Amino acid sequence: MPTPIDREEVQRLLAKRAQLVEVLPPDEYRDEHLPGAMNIPLKTLDAETTGPLDRSRPLIVYCYDYQ
């Protein structure tokens, strides 16, 4: 079950080499994103697009806000 986390927990996990994924469309990602985040839009999430992700490390997903 995915774990909801807050900003402090994001920072803590990033210090432990967590991966960041923004799931918004590419234009919104290009506009701005968290440092080090990669972009995999929700509509394209599949085995192929997530292939580069490391399954042994924590994974943090985010969008703009509570949408």
Next chain:
Amino acid sequence: MSPRAAWRLEALGFTQVHDYVAGKADWGSAGLRLEGDNPSNTRVSAYVRGDVPTCHLDERLRDVRQRLSESGWDLCFVVNEQHVLLGRLSKRALRSEDDASVEEAMTPGPSTIRPSARLEAIVERMQRQNLTNLPVTTSDGRLVGVLLRETAERALQG
């Protein structure tokens, strides 16, 4: 959107999935850096003065005035122990001879802006409403600092 993505990733076999539900709006609102083609230097966060004076409800106006006269500021925000913004002391209150408590003298519930707000839109609002400054808070109400219109206008002029 991110909860659906998180569930989708679990379905794809990922076992350490975390959902930062408040997202990049929350990140920016805390004044943390964002990257991209339209990054944080067009946001309020880049121009916030974090050294704006603050005071507490139970202080006396006389003591606050004394402190401000040494700092050179002519405004002061009222915060609680968690640094949540409760009010502001107007120039009129600060200039008065009264020695009321801060709680009696303050203007409660001032309008606020987030650090992630676009500078251009905020300057337009300040000009329209004839505001010289606006308090900047996080989405949970904690005071980050103040945006001075003069600073913001200068920034937009490049």
